[in-house]
Amino acid sequence: MTDDLHDQVAGYAMDALTPDERAAFEAHLAQCADCRDELDGLRETLADWGSDFAVEPPETLRAAVLDAVAQLPAPSAQAAKEPPITDTRPATDDPPATDTQPATVTALPARDRSGWERWRVLVAAALAVVAVIGISVWQPWAPRAITAADVLAAPDAVRATSSAPGGGSATLVRSNSLGRAVLITQGMAPAQAGTVHQAWLMHPSGGPTSAGLMADAPDQTMLLEGDARDATGAGISVEPPGGSTEPTTVIIEIGL
Amino acid sequence: MEAVDEPRGSDPVGHALLACAAGEQSAMATLYDLTAAKVYGLALRVLRNPALAEEVAQEIFVEAWQRCAGYAPDRGSGLAWLLTITHRRAVDRVRSVQASTVRDSAYGLEDAAAGQPDVAEQAVASVEAGRVRKALHGLSHLQRQAVELAFLDGLTHAEVADELRVPLGTVKSRIRDGVTRLKAALGGDGHD
């Protein structure tokens, strides 16, 4: 992809992006403090420009607006019904936490299903979550963090599955437009006492980068840490508690 | 940093939004009186249809009421927040209308600046107007055409490229450079 997502900020501010581009940029915005700052500035500029076209509206509009609002609950009550991710911004410039797992992960079907069936159910559930969240996504200045569900639902998501020698399997799903990847494990043996499982991303050049420590569960869906754009694969290794900077004993590799 | 919940400087629109967020219905009247001409005018400029602009303006104020709890004064002015919603809604509506009716090819470049005759007559004098117009003249011809087609007519990058018969990549960079230049020209002597 030759287009750097940073470069879309002007097009986004001017609403010149297609719906797909807009969604991809909003996902980027949740991760990129530079673009959020840039966007804030552009919005002031465009508000100056937009103010140039001021025209007194028909007199009936005022009463129509105030009547409509009088029928509605107070904003705070309204906002409380929204998914919390859209309304809270950290006071710092750090993007919101990205490791929130969609609630659907706990609703995975029973283990005896075939991998493909499980996959379909998982994707359908993830899409449902995205559809609900999507309604409130675009609120100004409250970009939402990318979730595992976003990656699973991304139109450009690619995936690959490998079986672990010790039983179970792992599926890697990567979206270049979001720049993130998700690891889904099924029936994997848990880490032995005194060790942890650590996830890694493989890149076209350079060594593997840590993608985070895994939870101690045989079935999980994990949003991998780090930039996954153009990642060539992922792996899971056994590490001492706290993890390592380089993989020690790799127990499964998934190549894309 | 003190008083996080106070808008910086004097921002009456931001104040009204914060009061709305506190549930004060009367603040909505204040917000409306401060911004209705700008909201309606921008919607009208993008939509070019007074009835549609009125309908969309009402939706915008309702949305402002529902979303005002998300207004963060440390991120920008109340007006920028509200006109962001305004522009997004107007553009989305113009696209959904155009999805069912073929774009009127009479909306050429020349026409884009003129707007509807009565719009020009009714235009409220704005102290900002001269400043922005001057800044726009600092853009190259192609930059100006590209940013106007995108912002004022609600065209996507690809539609702007089509209209101007230049490659998509060129349009993207002209829009980016154009809006950056506009920002630089308006930046220093801005609000406050």
Ligand SMILES: [Zn+2]
């Ligand atoms: Zn960025």
